[in-house]
Amino acid sequence: MFEEAELGRKVSREDYDRELPALRAGLLEAQRGLRAMGAPAIVLFSGADGAGKSETVQRLYEWLDPRGLETTAFGPPSDEERERPPYWRFWRTLPAAGRIGMFLGSWYTDPVLLRAYGKLNRAELGRGLQRISFFEQMLVDGGVLLLKFWLHLSRKGQRKRLNNLEKSPDTAWRVGSLEWKHYRLYPRFIRASEHVLQSTDTGRAPWYVVEAEDERYRELMVGRILLEAMRRRVAGERAAVTSGNATNPPPDPPAVPGARVTVLDHVDLTRALPDKEYRKRLLRAQARVNRLVRAAAEKKVSAVVVFEGWDAAGKGGAIRRLTAAMDPRLYRVIPVAAPTDEEKAQHYLWRFWRHLPRAGRVTVYDRSWYGRVLVERVEGFASEAEWRRAYLEINDFEQQLAEHGVVVTKFWLHVSSEEQLRRFEERQSTEYKRHKITDEDWRNREKWGAYHQAVNEMVVRTSTRPAPWTLVAGDDKRLARIQVLETFARRLEKAL
């Protein structure tokens, strides 16, 4: 889920200065509104060392009325605190009605760190997370506006930032051996954090992951998110959606180009593969897949492959190249079209559960459960509460597959809008391809923007460690097919 926060978003000094006055005025007004309502707010900051947590809090002290603010930084517990149950220290620092408490460190600090240090097993962590969920639900039920920020730095970004701090004599004191130790543990720290965030990202207490590399972008985003949340509360919205499990959308980033980069924008569609090299690599990859699938059957390791993508992105061709490499007894392709009567009478995930492969087999889903957050979202077949909730439901489903040892590989076949148009026109004008293009395809194309947003959010919210998305550069079909085969082979190989 952190890929989304490593896109290099930036806000220039001029854009920042232009955005600021309205933001500050809005924040002050919303803060007054919150105080008048007597609603307490908790704004919690987490993230890697050096991501600018305390700088951001300082900025908020400039922007808001500091008389209504208080900040708590949780270091090691005092002896007073150690003598009481662990949550006593959080209870004693809760902000009173109408006040805003900024928390640097929180009930998340210990679980994440202990997990990163390897001192907490998965089950113990799960139990801690249950306690957190319950605690947060109780706060929210009690009227607290609870916002959780994760300020994200890439590993490279963290090193750069720590080096910069060390260089200046004014800030060198902030970097010690602990900070460098955490830097070395970065991958474990991120893995633990990802799990923790995904397990506690509820509609009532959502996480906001903010790219922290560029400080102007970071500050504006935190300010905007805080502003929108306070405004919603003042306007009387207790929780944005009814279900406790739905995921709240963050507000849009500032409307400046550098701040509006998405994951899909980072797919390099310009690369291509010469035909000769394609043939060579295709044969090699297919042989490799064939060998690995047989080995997996032997070892009773199953696999699930999901294909999603734009219309005419080359899904069919890629699937054929993949299945051509496998023994037909070992795989099944499930084409996902409109549900049958029997499927309609069940939960939307039921039709996918029923086709899960037996031990050692492969199920290829040609479109999948992701329809819920793509076509059903865009076409309005699912309500907002339903598709927002689906991110967690899907993550849980895939988590169950992974826990059972099923290898999950997910492909999004990406093409540029121009390439799609070219293919549509080619289909229209080629006799034997005409059946592949329908009015619906043209209608979907008109909603490119809405789909683009849905795809982007899908990838961000459901690319998990056990079931990551692979974004396939599809403008060149040959390259796409090779990428699919090689990715699947790599995932399978790793699991064997």
Add this chain to the structure above:
Amino acid sequence: MFEEAELGRKVSREDYDRELPALRAGLLEAQRGLRAMGAPAIVLFSGADGAGKSETVQRLYEWLDPRGLETTAFGPPSDEERERPPYWRFWRTLPAAGRIGMFLGSWYTDPVLLRAYGKLNRAELGRGLQRISFFEQMLVDGGVLLLKFWLHLSRKGQRKRLNNLEKSPDTAWRVGSLEWKHYRLYPRFIRASEHVLQSTDTGRAPWYVVEAEDERYRELMVGRILLEAMRRRVAGERAAVTSGNATNPPPDPPAVPGARVTVLDHVDLTRALPDKEYRKRLLRAQARVNRLVRAAAEKKVSAVVVFEGWDAAGKGGAIRRLTAAMDPRLYRVIPVAAPTDEEKAQHYLWRFWRHLPRAGRVTVYDRSWYGRVLVERVEGFASEAEWRRAYLEINDFEQQLAEHGVVVTKFWLHVSSEEQLRRFEERQSTEYKRHKITDEDWRNREKWGAYHQAVNEMVVRTSTRPAPWTLVAGDDKRLARIQVLETFARRLEKAL
């Protein structure tokens, strides 16, 4: 939480026959309504061996239209099932829209049994419960009406039932070595079950614990609960309360005397203690408390003592006898009256958290957080959603105390309505006692019935293994004081 289901409730044959026709007609109509809506229902039965789970299902087949029913009993998983993630077997048996699935055994079977066998540690169990909660929430979000029944037998009741089954050649096959093994494990099985039920008793998927000893009572209660839940759903209520954490009340038991016994009815108020024996035991108990509190201080074991009770039940006197036994440096009494301004600006539990004792100390709460589910409930100071939610919030709070090693002792000082009246009148007519009686006391007395119900539900829902309620027979003050002192001493002694 199972004490409530060991009260010896009974329904006579005549009462049963009188109740039945309306119940059956109602069930059929509600089933038709559910089918017309296209809502699936899952009715899940758990409980000790011999509690009559399959008999109850058979009865429901008589009462409902069997064409809309299906039953699944989960034995050991098949090889087909073992090759998929564990929940696959549950997904494949979910009832379709408009149908009712009866589950004998379920996703609860494994966690409870493995825990009772000692094959699952607490954290692993916690993780399994998290999965269950998520799964059930998903079902309910997807429109399933989910009812969970726990048919309860006391250990004695179970032995009797197994013996009876064994005696008859027609049913002897139902009792084998496994059933007797489970009988031997009864205390561990109950302990595990209690924890599991309390962790999964949500407003959206509530547990209904039904006393199963008397089969007519059991059947009528299950029928009534099912009927009310189906009716509510047909009437358009998706979830009875908005918060996912509130607890649904079961419908009233049949209006026949034998079925309406409560926990409070079981307190024997007739016993009394002669003055001489009282003096002797008082001195002995106080000396014992003194010694134990000093030992606890030494060992850094803290204690929390909660006093609740009817007006004029003798709380003050009991507290004085208790505190007289302790070194004043080691305890604090927190009298809980109207909250201060500072307390009002916080969550209702905040004022209790702040007074938690340091290591080795005792806090005595003279009235407590239970005000939320007593006076605030009855007087309407808290909304129904708020006080229903409070049972879980309070259990979680006390669980945190227990996990930290704090000894929690809770007293409900019970008196009969007649004895209360006598004491009120005595206070009124005795000069130096008149300040102790106010108009409010008389007003509260008029609400005896509502309070009785609230107290009963409080005891049932919050008497947990780490923090059980002690119901003190208060008609004789001397006996009450001794019971308080000796109970506290026993709890402390056990923890040292």
